[in-house]
Amino acid sequence: MHDTTFITAGDGCRIAYRLDGADDNPVLVLSNSIGTTLHMWDAQIAALTEHFCVLRYDFRGHGKSDVPPGAYSMDRLGRDVVELLDALNIGRAHFLGLSLGGFVGQWLGIHASDRIDQLILSNTSSRLGPVSEFDARIKALKTSPDMAAVAEGFLAAWFPRPMLEVMHPEVQPFRDMLLSTPPQGLAGLYAAVRDADMRRTIALIDRPTLVIAGTDDTVTLASHGEHIASTVPGARLVMMPAVHLPNIEHPKMYARTVLDFLRETEVA
Incomplete structure (x- = not known):
């Protein structure tokens, strides 16, 4: 296990990352949701490091990474990962992003795709709108950021109501992550999501792909996962009885689903 350390991306932004597990295992990169840090995966690390060297990182604008001004782009976020792999001399890796x-x-x-072995796309979308909603959120963060209200809004969309009503212990760390997120960092990532549309281009993905969707997800709808799975050639779809964070609602089921896919396709 290693402490959090940093690389510097091509534009000068420092990106925080952490490695866990044996260095001689295949590398699995974990990528977070907006408003969280690499610690959103803490519950999965014990299971995943039995088979993989797990590489986690904080998005620019989040966690311990730098917070550049202005809007971010999906191209820049993707290049951050490529440059992280380059800096660590990792030629290819599995990738799990939620x-x-x-x-x-x-x-x-x-x-x-030449850098990716197996690809897992969890609770995500190829296009999220409307643009006007993201513009309004960005404006609010720039003019009068109320991170407490922002945090509660995210939590209500991420967790089932019973977990929120009983003050489930798994919820508080996510509240803390949201409250510690710099408004500029959140606004920058909002812009990246606002401007992204990969509904057609994901048909070009040629890697073995697993799509995980939540039946009760109100952020990235189950239908969004179905679209990705039907568009990426040969992709497999797993529906989980969850809202937006099945790795928290069903940590054992989630880890087992991920490991079954990665190890099955590895053997094959």
Whole structure:
């Protein structure tokens, strides 16, 4: 296990990352949702590191990474991952991205498939709108950011109501991550999502792909996962009885689903 450390991306932004597991295992990159840090995967690390060297990182604008001004782009977020792999001398890796991380996974599958072995796209979409909604959120963050209200809005969309009503212990770390997210960083990533549309280009992905969707997801709808699975050639779809974070609602089922796919396609 290694502490969080940093690389510097091509535009000078420092990106925080962490490696867990044996260095001689295949590498699995984990990519987070917006408003979280690499710690959103903490519950999966023990299971995943039995088979993989797990590489996690904080998006620019989030966690311990730098917070550049202005809008971010999906191209830039994708290149951050490629440059992270380059800096660590990792030629190819498996990739698991949830929500925004799944957007980045799609970009990598389209533009950098030579760096990806197996691809898992969880609770994500190829296009999220409307643009006006993201513009309004960005404006609010720039003029009068109320991160407490932002945090509660995210939590209500991420977790089933019973978990929120009983103050489930898994919820508080996500509230803390949201409250610590810089408004500029959140606005920058909002812009990247606002401007991304990969509904057609994901047909170019040629990597073995698993799509995970939540039956009760109100952020990236189950139908969005179905679209990705039907558009990416040969992709497989797994529906989980969850909202937006099945890795938190069903951590054992989630880890088993991920490992079954990665190890099956590896053996094959």
